[in-house]
Amino acid sequence: MENEHTGSRRNHWTFLTNHARVLIAIARDPGVRLRDIAAGCDLTERTVQAIVTDLETDGYLTRTRDGRRNRYAIAPGARFRHPAEAGLEIAGLLAYLTGPHGTPPAPAPPATATATADDAPHGDGALPLL
Secondary structure, eight states, X not given: OOOTTSSGGGGGOXXXXXXXXXXXXXXXXXXXOHXXXXXXXXXXXXXXXXXXXXXXXXXXXXXXXXXXXXXXXXOXXXXXXXXXXXXXXXXXXXXXXXXXXXXXXOOOOOOOTTOOGGGSOOTTSOOOOO
16 A cells, blocks of 8 residues: 555655745846746746745845846845744855855864864754754
8 A cells, every 4th residue: 555655656755845946046047037947947937926926025035127027136144934944044055056066065164172062063064953
């Protein structure tokens, strides 16, 4: 018997939400067209338009007209919404995911003898667990 942990359903999950994918596409190219975001994210234009509206309404980005096109700006200091990541800015994730592909993150400087575990850098690119 198939359940949620077996069979074909198990192979269809992803780490990022559609909202995250759209925001990453905008971070990569602030002048990107919704049509191009939709194609890159395998979504409909209508879905992308709704996601952009969500992101704008909740203060994650602003949209301005630039001739016949829209130009987007991601809000500095925007933070994750989920309580598990509360207090963390999305800028770090966006920088990591929009950086040059195949380039490993720069190694973190060594921790000093006076640093505590909470102060230790996370040089592996992972977000700290709260």
